[in-house]
Amino acid sequence: MTSPATHWVKESPFGIWFLNTDMWQQRVLKRALDELDSLLPADRPGYAAILDIGCGRGHAFRMLDQRFHPAGICAIEIDEALIGDAVRQAEHCSSPVTVTVGNAEALPYPDQAFDMVFCHQSFHHIVQHEKAIAEFYRVLKPGGTLLFAESCRKFIHSFLIRLLFRHPMHVQKTSDEYIALIRQAGFKVDRNAISTPYLWWSRPDVGALEWFGFGVPENREETLLNLVAVKGL
Template sequence: MASIHWVKESAFGIWFLNTDMWQQRVLKRALDDLDTLLPDNRPAYSAILDIGCGRGHALRMLDQRFHPTHISAIEIDDALIGDAVRQSEGCRCPVTVTAGNAEALPYADQSFDMVFCHQSFHHIVQHEKAMQEFYRVLKPGGVLLFAESCRKFIHSFLIRLLFRHPMHVQKTADEYVALIRQSGFEVDPKAISTPYLWWSRPDVGALEWFGFGVPENREETLLNLVAMKGL
């Protein structure tokens, strides 16, 4: 039996990932948060890799924010490649979109200054193998921008109803941080963010709207972090 590398998103999920709400309230918001976690004396991120680029909505944001000389993007779903290529035409820098698997990246060692992985990792089945690949293709001193939904969110009723994921591999925020560190990355505690956004909560923000406070003791639903590959 062939190995399962990922779980394809539901039809609703594929539609939702193409909406303005996704692009502005999820993707852009995560990038804004990640940008604040990068070091102030950041180097130039000339070569960027977008993992699981989908329809390519992050490509222009990465181009405009970091001014790379080249962006590579990889997507396992062949049906989305054409849209990603069309999105890339709006970038200032050259973009190469490739069909491929995050668990076996088709790039040489130490090829990139930045690896960007936004809301893709929870579709991957072999987490350890994929994270080792992220580490391998980064240059020494390079950064991983990792933005992910955590187990509490993925296992919630609405998400299970509307989306599709490999449920048995979902991790807590602490487990993701541990995995990234075990793969060789350096993670400064100050470069970790766990935003508790209304749409990620089991009550979809209803309790706060009715005047109840956000619980302090909770299992986090979202994780944004910047990890470094040592020199």
């Protein structure tokens, strides 16, 4: 298999290792999915077909499977070196999972194919944001849901992240810019479906100031964004 031709930034060796740790799975992935789940409406519809964007090693598969009980999950990952691990993770799901090497800027799926698109910590590796978000919109059914969890510019540009990880720095966005991008693509994003958690690991001081008794700043540039967006009927 050959990775699709596109603009993207491959994660650093440290980053690839970290994305396989329990800390990533529990404190980053599960934490974000818990919050996204809480932002969904109480009368939410069923999600029979789910697409996982940038699935990596497939750690989200069982979480999506157990929470939403879909009829099937499709997953796309541009780094073909991770596909084998993702396929093995898929074997632990009750729902069938199909893993594909592909590009979020040109998704290999038909229009209106999915009830949910899940994009967790993948968007900041993409260079052509407008193309990717337009593709998310295209493949969702009318009334379909986008679960979007992302690190924002302040976090990606921080010293430790620049040292240990690799990203396309010139396209990183603030939380407000991400929200505007998603709305401009046609999605509806209610204010009560947006969260900007200021978790200790996302702060420039890695939570040290709060540990020493200083309060969390109220006027700040947000480091993380979780939101639920809906495609219009």
